[in-house]
Each structure stands twice: as structure tokens, then as C-alpha cells.
Amino acid sequence: MAAEKGAVAVRVGRPSKTEQGDASARIIEAATELFASRGFAGTSMEQVASQCGAGKDTVYRRFPSKVALFETVVEHAHKRAIARLERLPDVDGDALERLRGLMSELLRINMEPDLIALKRITFSEAVSFEKKSQIPPQPDPIMKRLVDAVSDAQDAGLIAAGDTHLIAGHLIHCLVALPTSAAMLGSDEFDGEEAVRAHFERTWNWLINGVRAGSPA
Structure with missing residues (x-):
């Protein structure tokens, strides 16, 4: 029998890979926002489902536990950082200027509030994680x-x-790890782009020129 005119077509079967990918992306985006704002303990799978408009069963089919979801959020954040670096425009100048530009972008990425929050969770809740999540995961293409x-x-x-x-490793420690660690511990020393930029300029000059009297400031 032919379908009645105006009838709504109902899809039968499993969702397509595109639909599955879109659903996973929405879940990860919602979970990132919730973990960053409420912490690991303060975020539930039910809240994630509500935030992204998915059913709880949909979330659990893709991520069997909150730990598994958080680990995926961490991996996604790192992939996003890699993608940003790959899109970084070529820096005019010599190899030292290119190194400087790379370090400056790494600092900006690592000081973003959501990444700071995810790092804080990783270290404070490490005992709960099955895979011992790392930020960044290893091996690290950024390094x-x-x-x-x-x-x-x-x-x-x-x-x-x-x-x-x-x-x-020393460049990462001095230029990136010091301010991100301070931010993770709740310090406001590096709040705002100007404070971050001042830290980078001062520390880069010390690293490259030295701190001996008479060295360029």
C-alpha cells in the first residue's frame, strides 16, 4: 500500500555514523562545560544528558561511566590544542622567532579556563581514574x-x-607549567591576558638572554 500523503517517514534501524558522531560531539561538549564549571564530583551523567538534550541511555551507550566520559573529554581537549597549533600561521623571522611564537601559543592554549579546570580535576581526582588520565596524553605530538x-x-x-x-622541557616548565600550576591552585597572579603576556615576555627574555647583570632586559 502506498504511503499516505503527508505521512512522516520513520527511520528504521541504527543511527548512521554521522548521527552517532554528532551525538558524541554534543555529549563531549556538554560534559566539558559541566566538568569545567562544576568539577568531577559535581557532574552527573544525568546532568550531561540534560545539557546536551540526549537520553541518559544514549550517553551510557557511548560512555559506560563518568570516568570514561571524562577521559574522552581530556583526549578531545588535547586534540583541539593540536588542531589549533596546526592552524597557527607561519611566523615571520628566523627559527628563534618561530620557537617563540610556538611557545606563546602553547601558553595561551594552556591558560584557557576549561583546560585549567580539566587539569585540576585530573590531579585532584586521579585516584578515581582507571586509565590514569594525563594532560597531555602520552606520547605527545605537541612536545x-x-x-x-x-x-x-x-x-x-x-x-x-x-x-x-x-x-x-625547561621551556615548557618555565613558560607554561608555572603559570598553569598557579592557576590550578586558585592563584589570581596570572588572571587576564596582560598578566599572561607579561609573564611570557619577562621569562622568555630571562631564558634567552640570561639574568646576569648587564644582560638585555
Whole structure:
């Protein structure tokens, strides 16, 4: 029998991969917002479902537990950071200027409030996590890019020879880890773009030029 005119077509069968992906993306977006604003303990799977307009069963089919959902949120945040770095426009100048531009963008990304909140949860709730989530997850392609940038600056004779991984680690610690750790602990020392920029400029100059009397400020 032909379908009646004006009848609404009802899809039969499983959702398409596109529909499944869209649903997962909405869940992750909602969960990111809730974890960042309410913390791990203050966020429930029911709240995530309500926030993204999905059924609780839909959320649980994709993420069997709140821990699994949080771990996916962490992985998504890191992939988002990688994508931002890949879109970073080429920096005019030599290899040292390119390294400087990369470090500056890494600092901006890591100081974003939602990433600070996710890091705080990761460290404060680590005992609850099955996979021992890390931010960033390991191995870290962002760190590889930084190591390559250090190597390029060394090859150009713009920074001293030495262990590239060690130098990259010190750059991350001084320029990024110090302010993000302070923010995670609730300090307002680096609140606002101006405070973050001032930290970067001051610390970069110390690292590159040294702190010995007579060195350029």
C-alpha cells in the first residue's frame, strides 16, 4: 500500500555514523562545560544528558561511566590544542622567532579556563581514574613539535647546543607549567591576558638572554 500523503517517514534501524558522531560531539561538549564549571564530583551523567538534550541511555551507550566520559573529554581537549597549533600561521623571522611564537601559543592554549579546570580535576581526582588520565596524553605530538623547533633554532646557531628534549622541557616548565600550576591552585597572579603576556615576555627574555647583570632586559 502506498504511503499516505503527508505521512512522516520513520527511520528504521541504527543511527548512521554521522548521527552517532554528532551525538558524541554534543555529549563531549556538554560534559566539558559541566566538568569545567562544576568539577568531577559535581557532574552527573544525568546532568550531561540534560545539557546536551540526549537520553541518559544514549550517553551510557557511548560512555559506560563518568570516568570514561571524562577521559574522552581530556583526549578531545588535547586534540583541539593540536588542531589549533596546526592552524597557527607561519611566523615571520628566523627559527628563534618561530620557537617563540610556538611557545606563546602553547601558553595561551594552556591558560584557557576549561583546560585549567580539566587539569585540576585530573590531579585532584586521579585516584578515581582507571586509565590514569594525563594532560597531555602520552606520547605527545605537541612536545615533538616543540623539540623540532628547538632543534631548528640550534641548527641555525641561535641557541646553544644541548639535549633538545631537556631544553624543550625547561621551556615548557618555565613558560607554561608555572603559570598553569598557579592557576590550578586558585592563584589570581596570572588572571587576564596582560598578566599572561607579561609573564611570557619577562621569562622568555630571562631564558634567552640570561639574568646576569648587564644582560638585555
